[in-house]
Amino acid sequence: MRAITTLPGTPDSARLDDLPEPADDPQMLLVQAVAVGVCGTDLEILSGAYGQPPPGRDRLILGHENLGRVVRAPAGSGFSAGELVVGVVRRPDPVPCPSCAAGEWDMCRNGRYTERGISGRDGYAAERYLLEPAFAVTVPAALGELGVLVEPTTVVAKAWEQIERIGARAIWTPRRVLITGAGPIGLLAALLARQRGLEVHVFGRITDGPKPGLVAALGATYHTGSVKDLPACDVALECTGVGELVFELMAAAPPDGIVCLTGVSSGTHKLGVNLTELNKQLVLENNVVFGVVNANLRHYRAAVEALARADRGWLERLVSRRVPVQRWHEALVRGPTDVKPVITWAS
Numbered sequence: 001m002r003a004i005t006t007l008p009g010t011p012d013s014a015r016l017d018d019l020p021e022p023a024d025d026p027q028m029l030l031v032q033a034v035a036v037g038v039c040g041t042d043l044e045i046l047s048g049a050y051g052q053p054p055p056g057r058d059r060l061i062l063g064h065e066n067l068g069r070v071v072r073a074p075a076g077s078g079f080s081a082g083e084l085v086v087g088v089v090r091r092p093d094p095v096p097c098p099s100c101a102a103g104e105w106d107m108c109r110n111g112r113y114t115e116r117g118i119s120g121r122d123g124y125a126a127e128r129y130l131l132e133p134a135f136a137v138t139v140p141a142a143l144g145e146l147g148v149l150v151e152p153t154t155v156v157a158k159a160w161e162q163i164e165r166i167g168a169r170a171i172w173t174p175r176r177v178l179i180t181g182a183g184p185i186g187l188l189a190a191l192l193a194r195q196r197g198l199e200v201h202v203f204g205r206i207t208d209g210p211k212p213g214l215v216a217a218l219g220a221t222y223h224t225g226s227v228k229d230l231p232a233c234d235v236a237l238e239c240t241g242v243g244e245l246v247f248e249l250m251a252a253a254p255p256d257g258i259v260c261l262t263g264v265s266s267g268t269h270k271l272g273v274n275l276t277e278l279n280k281q282l283v284l285e286n287n288v289v290f291g292v293v294n295a296n297l298r299h300y301r302a303a304v305e306a307l308a309r310a311d312r313g314w315l316e317r318l319v320s321r322r323v324p325v326q327r328w329h330e331a332l333v334r335g336p337t338d339v340k341p342v343i344t345w346a347s
């Protein structure tokens with residue numbers, strides 16, 4: 001069967017391999033791949049900067065944004081052949097730490113978790129793969145191939161859950177949200193913010209292509225320029241990983257303001273920051289700045305729910321390119337009109 005593999009740590013080492021079928025395991029779901037999304041993390045792995053192969057191996061099967069169809073399910077597992085499923089990316093650490101033991105592996109304390117397609121475990125970019133029923137989430141048939149958006153949506157489902165938990169520390173009636181980044185994560189964050197009835201402002205770098213229109217279609221406002229020019233926003237969601245923006249958002253936060261960081265920075269650019277001033281502001285204004293990484297089953301279910309409530313046409317526009325697996329490498333090159341490219345398997 002065909003699988004996209006790479007040598008973590010070695011740039012440009014990805015290839016389409018012919019691998020043996022997964023072993024027979026009566027405890028596991030056997031799943032046929034439908035689609036795999038490509039995100040910034042995949043590009044980092046492909047550049048050699050991130051990722052780990054499974055123990056004792058050199059190559060890693062890529063793919064963590066996934067959608068598949070169940071071929072065979074263990075009796076009593078709650079799953080049946082023919083249904084669409086998304087596999088969770090993270091697996092708990094082996095200790096396990098108190099978070100992993102409670103099913104909150106997204107909050108792992110010792111860092112010994114593994115991630116399918118990223119770190120220490122094969123991913124989902126294989127024609128067929130095994131999936132533990134306890135790490136599978138059903139995707140409603142009506143969502144169809146758009147179920148490939150579930151995994152990136154878990155990032156923002158968790159972000160919103162945590163923002164709301166933090167907000168609950170005070171009398172909190174958020175009205176205005178600022179989102180930096182109009183990539184898939186920024187757009188999905190904006191979708192969930194609009195579903196909460198909030199006034200949404202999205203900052204992006206570009207003025208053409210589909211992103212400004214996707215923001216407008218949500219009833220949100222697209223901006224380029226500086227976040228300093230906006231009125232105060234109760235919540236800021238940083239979805240670019242650009243380090244400078246983190247400090248701009250912290251400085252712009254109003255009293256009781258919450259800044260949530262979802263992007264992972266790379267690069268070595270150094271910044272001069274007045275930490276004394278920042279410390280004073282954080283204390284005197286009760287500001288919270290925090291990071292989130294996804295996701296446990298609760299967030300996967302919340303993501304499925306949010307996508308099921310969303311306008312299908314809008315979600316279709318998010319999946320900007322479908323690339324058949326035999327031309328997989330085309331999905332790894334970002335085009336000017338790309339939002340979310342996905343690799344598809346004939347099913």
Ligand code: BGC
Nearest residue numbers: 039041089115118293294295
């Ligand atoms: C994935 C997460 C993962 C994170 C860090 C993201 O792209 O969506 O599941 O935890 O990368 O590896």
